[in-house]
Amino acid sequence: MGFFTQFVRRxxxxxxxxxCRTTNAEGARLSAQDIGKLGERIAADHLALSGRKLxxxxxxxxxxxxxxIVARDGDALSFVEVKTRTKKGYGRPLDAVDRNKxxxxxxxxxxxxxxxxxxxxxxxxxxxxxxxxxxELAEVNVVHDAF
Numbered sequence: 001m002g003f004f005t006q007f008v009r010r011x012x013x014x015x016x017x018x019x020c021r022t023t024n025a026e027g028a029r030l031s032a033q034d035i036g037k038l039g040e041r042i043a044a045d046h047l048a049l050s051g052r053k054l055x056x057x058x059x060x061x062x063x064x065x066x067x068x069i070v071a072r073d074g075d076a077l078s079f080v081e082v083k084t085r086t087k088k089g090y091g092r093p094l095d096a097v098d099r100n101k102x103x104x105x106x107x108x109x110x111x112x113x114x115x116x117x118x119x120x121x122x123x124x125x126x127x128x129x130x131x132x133x134x135x136e137l138a139e140v141n142v143v144h145d146a147f
Contacts, residue, residue, distance in 0.1 A: 015045045022086055022134045039084025039130040039138075046128065046140045047071055056112075065107025069128075075121065077123040079109045081146070084130040093129035094143055102147050127132055 020038065030038070040057070042088075048054055053072040060066050069080035081101070083093030100137040105125060113119050123134055127146040 013040055014101055015082075017137070019135050019139050020132045022132055035086060035132065036048045036082075036084055039132065040082045042130050042132075042140060043080070043082040043128040044069055047080070047142070049076065050142075059108055059112060061108045061111030063111065065104055065109070065111050067105060067108040067112065070112060076124060077121060078126050079105060079112070079123065080126045080128055082128045082130060084132060086132050088131060093131070094127050094146065097127055097146065 007130040011017070020034065024030060044054055044057060047069065051073075054069060055072060056067070058066070058068060059070055067079050069078075071078045071080055081097055085091075085093050085115045092124050102125075109123070109125070112145050113123070125147050127143045129139075129141040129143065133139075
């Protein structure tokens with residue numbers, strides 16, 4: 001973690017340690033895209049605070065495929081999908097990572113591994129579930145080896 005990032009976290013705290021807002025300054029609900037971006041920021045912060053080295057965010061492969069976060073977790077390379085919900089009643093975020101979404105993530109991972117020019121190390125697919133409730137701390141759950 002760089003000096004500036006450490007300074008900001010010491011001074012202002014991490015985004016995952018503050019109550020979240022699912023509305024903008026005018027009180028209107030955030031769009032689905034903004035909720036997703038907020039969830040990705042919270043997930044990235046959570047992963048970094050838990051010791052992962054973030055390598056890349058929002059990787060898009062040249063032939064399709066996407067990875068929300070590429071991170072190193074010890075000796076393992078982790079391809080992370082982030083799923084964010086604003087209510088628990090919508091089902092578990094992990095359930096939204098269906099076979100089609102898994103194929104898209106796998107294409108992105110294969111593209112990343114091709115860039116590296118090797119596959120002779122441990123790598124896996126993780127999902128970070130983020131539940132946002134206005135005025136409360138985000139609930140974050142990391143599912144290792146999700147598929």
